[in-house]
Amino acid sequence: MNTCPKCSYEIKGDDNYCSRCGQRSVSFDVITMTNNGVDEKQFRAIPQIQPAHSNRRLFNFVIDLVVVNILIRAAIVLTGFYGYINGYWLEYDVYVLDLVVIAGYYLTCEFFFGRTVAKLITRTRVVSSDGGKSTLKQIAIRTVVRLVPFEIFSFFGTYPVGWHDKWSGTRVV
Numbered sequence: 001m002n003t004c005p006k007c008s009y010e011i012k013g014d015d016n017y018c019s020r021c022g023q024r025s026v027s028f029d030v031i032t033m034t035n036n037g038v039d040e041k042q043f044r045a046i047p048q049i050q051p052a053h054s055n056r057r058l059f060n061f062v063i064d065l066v067v068v069n070i071l072i073r074a075a076i077v078l079t080g081f082y083g084y085i086n087g088y089w090l091e092y093d094v095y096v097l098d099l100v101v102i103a104g105y106y107l108t109c110e111f112f113f114g115r116t117v118a119k120l121i122t123r124t125r126v127v128s129s130d131g132g133k134s135t136l137k138q139i140a141i142r143t144v145v146r147l148v149p150f151e152i153f154s155f156f157g158t159y160p161v162g163w164h165d166k167w168s169g170t171r172v173v
Contacts, residue, residue: 052124052172054160060172063118063154064105072101099147106143111136119172129169141168 034139052060075097111117112135114125126142134142145151145164154163165171 050173051160054087054155056122056124057155057162057172059122060118060124061114063121063155064116067101067117068105072098073103075101086121102146103143106146107136107139110134110142111139124172126170129171131173132168134168138168138170142170 076094079097106116110126111134113120114127119125126134126139128138143165147166148163151163154166155161161171
């Protein structure tokens with residue numbers, strides 16, 4: 001069982017972050033080296049990363065919401081999906097177009113650049129929970145989890161990590 005080095009709260013399971021204050025628990029890589037037939041263990045500290053403040057996360061959400069809506073409107077105009085054809089509402093076709101635009105936006109921006117337009121403005125970026133570059137699998141999971149109903153409410157707590165961060169093993173810093 002790990003305890004938080006900042007507030008001494010118990011960190012449960014495999015999570016490397018304190019759910020109370022957001023501090024990363026101190027972890028070490030154990031390296032075994034052989035020196036003249038004798039195994040020596042060396043410890044290397046894993047760098048700590050500090051997640052972005054909840055205010056920045058809120059600004060990211062609002063700015064990305066505006067950008068995605070602009071992209072959806074542009075896609076509707078470019079594809080000719082105006083919602084009505086011969087008097088029939090094409091509700092499901094527009095939903096599919098929305099999903100394609102949303103997935104394309106987040107997958108492309110976060111995988112190739114590590115940030116969306118909003119993260120560029122707020123000077124934040126997406127990283128793996130160990131501080132390295134996120135993988136395509138992690139970004140794909142982040143994108144799919146964003147579509148979970150009530151996912152936005154997962155941020156209501158003292159620690160600004162939503163389900164799309166936790167379930168994908170990523171953080172916004």
